[in-house]
Amino acid sequence: MxxxxxxxxxxxxxxxxxxxxxxxxxxxxxxxxxxxxxxxxxxxxxxNKERIIAALYLAGTAQYAELLERGFAEVSGAEACIKLLVTSYIDWVVANPDWARFILHNRGRVEASELGEQLREANRQHYARIFQALAGYREQGLFKPMPVDCFSSVIIGPTHDLARNWLAGRTRSELVDCRELLAQVAWDSVRA
Amino acid sequence: MxxxxxxxxxxxxxxxxxxxxxxxxxxxxxxxxxxxxxxxxxxxxxxNKERIIAALYLAGTAQYAELLERGFAEVSGAEACIKLLVTSYIDWVVANPDWARFILHNRGRVEASELGEQLREANRQHYARIFQALAGYREQGLFKPMPVDCFSSVIIGPTHDLARNWLAGRTRSELVDCRELLAQVAWDSVRA
Amino acid sequence: MxxxxxxxxxxxxxxxxxxxxxxxxxxxxxxxxxxxxxxxxxxxxxxNKERIIAALYLAGTAQYAELLERGFAEVSGAEACIKLLVTSYIDWVVANPDWARFILHNRGRVEASELGEQLREANRQHYARIFQALAGYREQGLFKPMPVDCFSSVIIGPTHDLARNWLAGRTRSELVDCRELLAQVAWDSVRA
Amino acid sequence: MxxxxxxxxxxxxxxxxxxxxxxxxxxxxxxxxxxxxxxxxxxxxxxNKERIIAALYLAGTAQYAELLERGFAEVSGAEACIKLLVTSYIDWVVANPDWARFILHNRGRVEASELGEQLREANRQHYARIFQALAGYREQGLFKPMPVDCFSSVIIGPTHDLARNWLAGRTRSELVDCRELLAQVAWDSVRA
DNA sequence: AATGAATGAGTGTTCATTCAT
DNA sequence: GATGAATGAACACTCATTCAT
The missing domain is CATH 1.10.10.60 (Homeodomain-like)
Incomplete structure (x- = not known):
């Protein structure tokens, strides 16, 4: 190494x-x-300082995207994919709490910076990859119909929210202990 | 006036x-x-500047708490209460987008400030009020058992997430159009 | 009272x-x-603030002048008069340490202020009074001849110096314990 | 140069x-x-500003200490040493009137500053050096017995006092014209 | 690739003073 | 005589950035 x-x-x-x-x-x-x-x-x-911030941000999101990619290679089925989105996120946050905290709180700043477009492009690819993975199941009508923005938030929103609170030391529960529950809730919330 | x-x-x-x-x-x-x-x-x-920030923050959360309080006076039933938490939040965000954006992004800073304890105390009371409203239904076994931190995040997480994205101009949907859907998802996610 | x-x-x-x-x-x-x-x-x-400072300064010097005046009424003889200058000063400093410290360190500032002339006039009268008291003895040749500025400093200099140090907490001795010694030194230094 | x-x-x-x-x-x-x-x-x-003040102060006292040190190398005998303390001081003040005025009026401020301890240490060494130079004569009983604080003030007090007045433009005499007189008075005041 | 002394615009904050009541 | 909210000029200090070596 x-x-x-x-x-x-x-x-x-x-x-x-x-x-x-x-x-x-x-x-x-x-x-x-x-x-x-x-x-x-x-x-x-x-x-400059802004580019240090952006580099750290982009490296973090790339690492998470890679983890997710490895996950997609291993699972199949609508339920497994949806749950993977939640569990991968939690696993990454638990493994990299400082990095996760930084990313959770600085998206707007990086978007507004000179490297904003680069971030948006990375995000577009990230979402495209996810929707590509789910496109087949969607066509099979396995998901409740809803706006795409809602779809994302319904899946990952509870996890984002709990992760924020956990990272700020505001929770009694350990984030990792809610891993399966949040994954199940995500699946229940979007299944047809 | x-x-x-x-x-x-x-x-x-x-x-x-x-x-x-x-x-x-x-x-x-x-x-x-x-x-x-x-x-x-x-x-x-x-x-000083910090106290301007804190005053603005506390006034905002107080206003939302008041809106919620008025809602509790009008509804009854577990489902209505859970949905109220979501719809009140969305209504307040839509009515006060700047204030909401400010609050969504500055909790940590105010908590870390000299007025942090005041904020935490206000939050404690806010949560106490909500749990008091729900305590009866919980005892009746109307909710899925889960850690309290999860319970909050499952109800409000998707809404927080979508509100953040909407306030940042990152959504195609209007937040208000997702109002009923998010309320329903919240209820479905916590009902026994 | x-x-x-x-x-x-x-x-x-x-x-x-x-x-x-x-x-x-x-x-x-x-x-x-x-x-x-x-x-x-x-x-x-x-x-304004400057006038508070000046008022406090002038009140202090007036009080010391009054003490000295009362002393002159009680003593006679060159030696007694010289020693009185020292002992009165020490007595006043020991009785009013804060006031003395303030006066010892702010003469220049008051002199430079809008009330500077008033202070200089008070000082002129103070010195005139002292020289009037000593004029007879001087004419009798009881004092070593020296410039008037030296005469003052030789008499009161050691006392000023020790008082400054004592007021600043820089001495081991108590100012009052050096009272007689300093008076004697003053007299020895100026006697013919 | x-x-x-x-x-x-x-x-x-x-x-x-x-x-x-x-x-x-x-x-x-x-x-x-x-x-x-x-x-x-x-x-x-x-x-910061405080450290500029302190640096100027310490440089000034160091320069005077050096001058005195050079003097000690050239003279011997109790009388010469005592007189040297006075004449060195006057020579330095006359050569560096602005610096002297600054030092005479800002000791307390530097002592109270973050570099106060450094100043006190320098002063301790300064006094130790002087007392070392005089220790032998003291043991021979050449000096009048008196507290050490008095001893210092009796020697240098008149000079300090006149220097202050001269530097403030309050004297008719020139400080340098009183050089020998003040040295003699100092010696007379402490000799056994 | 690395260094760090030098730059100076810009910041939050202080505080003596005024004045309408 | 008394009050205290309002004023704004002035201050010490910070810090991202540059550039000659």
Whole structure:
């Protein structure tokens, strides 16, 4: 296993700072301090703070997308696919809580940034991939008819909500203990 | 109808700025400019920026709580109560989109602020009120057994998720068009 | 004994603040808080902060001058007069340490203020009174000849220096324990 | 002779401002203006205003200590040593009147600052050096017995007092003209 | 690829003072 | 004489970014 590159060290340090004091309160100096890189090096690799944020965001969503992709390769059937969307998400959040917290709270900022279009494109592909996986079942009438925006929110909304609360330390339950329940609720909510 | 007080004018101006450029990018000067108040007056009324943010947050949650309270006075039955939680929320969001966006994205910041405890206390009372309204039905076994954190998220999660997307302009559907569907999904997800 | 007037209450409060945090760090609000007066009342009585400082300064020097005057009425002889200058000063400092500290550190500021001339006039009279008391002995050749500025500093310099250090908490000795020694040194230093 | 460093330029500019308008009335902007440095550079070198003040103070006392040290290398005997304390001080004040004025009026502020301990340590060493130089004579009984705080004040008090007055423009005499007289008075005041 | 001293526009906040009541 | 809400100029300080080495 290769040692982390300077770029990765900077991203890890940034995430740690974002977790501790928030994205806006994190200064370039803090990241420099934590990563061991020099200011010049950080600007050489990323150009500006906004691009550090975007790089961290995009890397996170890519990692989750990859996990989901691996899941799709292993399951089949409408129910399994819907449940996979929930369980993959929970598994990723539990494995990467800081990263998940960062992503959950900074979508708007990255969308508004100079790299917003890149994020939107990644999201489009992500959704396209999911709908491609579900298209067959939909045509078979296995899902309750509803607007596509609702469909997404009904599946993943409870999980997003609980994940946010869990990551903020506002829950008594462990997120992972609700894994099967949330998956079942998602399936029940969309099945025809 | 009374004319808005100086305090309210400041709060309204702050919300408009937060909506346009975000909370962190909003400067005291912008709020001053928009509200017509002097800097001194703003500090006389609120003390600092953080307290302006917190005051706006707390006023918003109080308003929603009041709307919900009025709803509880009018409905009865487990199904009606669960659906009310969803429809009241949607109604408030649709009626106050800027305020809703602000609240949806700044809970953590207010919790971490000097007024965090006040917010947590308000939240405790809010949840206590809801559970009190539902306690009878729960005892009758009308709800599927699940952890309390899940129960909340299953009911309101899809609505929160869709509201976030709608407020960010990421949906094709109108939030209000999903009102009955989301209410029904909520009820179906928790009924025994 | 009359109760302190509102003006005196303000001056006492100001001195307490000056002692605790320094003159520059003391705000009008602090004095208001401590005195119980309103802001308006303070400005009614004094006009501005500078005049509060000057009033406190002038009241202090007047009080010391009065003490000295009473001393002159009781003693006679060159040695007694010189020693009186030292002992009166020490007695006043020990009785009014906060006031003394304030006066010792704010002469320049009051001199530079709008009331500077008033202070200089008071000082002129103070020195004139002292030299009048000593004029006879000087003519009798009882003092070592030296410039008048030196004469003053030689008499009171050691006492000023020790008083400053004592008031700042930098001495092991108590100021009062050095009373006789300093008086004797003063006399030895100026006697012919 | 090397050209002054950026740090020294800032310090010199600060001293000039302190002399003209006083420490509290001097703004960072004034020092920036006068030194030619950028605000960022000033904060890069010193961190904050308080540390500029302290650096100037400590540099001044160090310079005087060095002058005194050179004097000790050249003289011997109790009388010469005592007189050296006075004459070195006067020589330094006359050569550096602005610096001297600054030091004479800002000891308390630096002691109360974050660098107070550093100043106290420097003072401890300064006094230790002096008492080491005099220890032998003291043991020989060449000095009048008195508390150590008095001993210092008796020697240097008249000089401090006159220097303050001279630096404030309140004297008719020139400080330097009183050099020998003050040295003699100091010696007379402490000799056994 | 790496460094870090230098930059300066921009920020939140303070506080002496005014004035209508 | 007394009040205190309102004012706004002025301040110390921050921090993303640049650039010569």
């Amino acid at each position: 290769a040692r982390p590159s300077r770029k990765d060290e900077i991203l890890q340090a940034a995430l740690a700072c974002f977790t501790e004091v928030g994205v806006d309160a994190t200064t370039i100096e803090m990241i420099r301090d934590r990563s061991g890189a020099s200011i010049g090096s950080m600007y050489h690799h990323f150009g | 009374a004319r808005p007080s100086r305090k309210d004018e400041i709060l309204q101006a702050a919300l408009a700025c937060f909506t346009e450029v975000g909370v962190d990018a909003t400067t005291i000067e912008m709020i001053r400019d928009r509200s017509g108040a002097s800097i001194g007056s703003m500090y006389h009324h609120f003390g | 009359a109760r302190p007037s509102r003006k005196d209450e303000i001056l006492q409060a100001a001195l307490a603040c000056f002692t605790e945090v320094g003159v520059d760090a003391t705000t009008i609000e602090m004095i208001r808080d401590r005195s119980g007066a309103s802001i308006g009342s303070m400005y009614h009585h004094f006009g | 090397a050209r002054p460093s950026r740090k020294d330029e800032i310090l010199q500019a600060a001293l000039a401002c302190f002399t003209e308008v006083g420490v509290d009335a001097t703004t960072i902007e004034m020092i920036r203006d006068r030194s030619g440095a950028s605000i960022g550079s000033m904060y890069h070198h010193f961190g």
